[in-house]
Amino acid sequence: MRLYYSPNSPYARKARIIIHELGLGSRVEACIVKLPADAEFRAVNPLGKIPALVLDDGSAIFDSPVICEYLDTLGQGKFFPRGGMxxxxxxxxxxxxxxxxxxxxxxxxxxxxxxxxxxxxxxxxxxxxxxxxxxxxxxxxxxxxxxxxxxxxxxxxxxxxxxxxxxxxxxxxxxxxxxxxxxxxxxxxxxxxxxxxxxxxxxx
Ligand SMILES: N[C@@H](CCC(=O)N[C@@H](CS)C(=O)NCC(=O)O)C(=O)O
The missing domain is CATH 1.20.1050.10 (Glutathione S-transferase Yfyf (Class Pi); Chain A, domain 2)
Known part of the structure; x- marks a missing residue:
């Protein structure tokens, strides 16, 4: 997986905190993006926004709430309490x-x-x-x-x-x-x- 981010982005930081908390670091290649987005990054996220996560099958996930929930599921975390009655x-x-x-x-x-x-x-x-x-x-x-x-x-x-x-x-x-x-x-x-x-x- 590859996480596109910037070290200052508060939205990307949420994903980076979850990666750290759940020990997913070895599975995620972190890739710094310079904004505004160029054509290459817009091919990942047409909105040109970070964070974006590209999975091993090439599909992209954004924005940060979706990325964080994906990572939480992957790492069997509890940062998204289950819905229930x-x-x-x-x-x-x-x-x-x-x-x-x-x-x-x-x-x-x-x-x-x-x-x-x-x-x-x-x-x-x-x-x-x-x-x-x-x-x-x-x-x-x-x-x-x-x-x-x-x-x-x-x-x-x-x-x-x-x-x-x-x-x-x-x-x-x-x-x-x-x-x-x-x-x-x-x-x-x-x-x-x-x-x-x-x-x-x-x-x-
Ligand atoms: N709702 C988005 C917001 C992401 C966002 O606005 N990221 C900023 C960086 S902190 C960005 O990529 N700005 C570039 C732009 O808007 O062109 C999320 O939660 O991921």
Whole structure:
């Protein structure tokens, strides 16, 4: 298998954490992609987005939620709790919804970073405000939710950790730790997992 990724991508980091956690490293060749995508990579993923996973039979899998669930199944992991009746089902939908929240947080941070790269004269304050509102509301919810995060992490906690890691990389002086201390404490503990340490983005 080949994983196309970038060391900074919060979406690819989710897959890299699962590969590390489940000991799949020897089965996955990691291949760094330079963005924007060239024609060669668009033949893998026409959307030109990373991560993408190419299986041994040549078929491609994307985007990150699909790749992560594939890897979890392959490695017999438990990052995607099984769907079932009643209580079990809560676990699965909670994990998937938390993953959607983490991925959405990453989307908002990426979009805001892109807007800050636009020359000031044509930068949209509306876009910046819109994304900042999404980021702050998500942080506030996560700060309350950490009390109920399960001891055994799911894809949801992995997505949240990856998204915040990306914010820390791009906006190191954001100061969110002071505003959301419970979330900061949870992230500090979670970041001690070897899989999280091993996939930390290199300094910008
Ligand atoms: N929903 C996708 C998002 C992937 C994504 O946006 N990746 C970024 C890199 S962090 C990318 O490839 N951007 C290139 C582009 O949009 O052209 C996922 O979860 O995999």
């Amino acid at each position: 009643f209580k079990e089902a809560e676990g699965r939908w909670r994990a998937l919804t938390l993953q959607a929240l983490g991925d959405g947080l990453a989307d908002a941070v990426v979009r805001r970073v892109q807007e800050y790269r636009v020359p000031e004269s044509s930068r949209s304050q509306t876009v910046i405000e819109h994304q900042t509102n999404a980021i702050e509301a998500t942080f506030a919810l996560l700060d309350r939710a950490t009390a109920k995060f399960p001891a055994e992490p799911t894809i949801g906690e992995i997505a949240v950790c990856s998204a915040i890691g990306y914010l820390d990389l791009r906006v190191p002086n954001d100061g969110w730790r002071g505003r959301y201390p419970k979330l900061a404490r949870w992230l500090d503990g979670f970041s001690r997992r070897p899989s999280v340490e091993a996939t930390k983005p290199p300094p910008a």
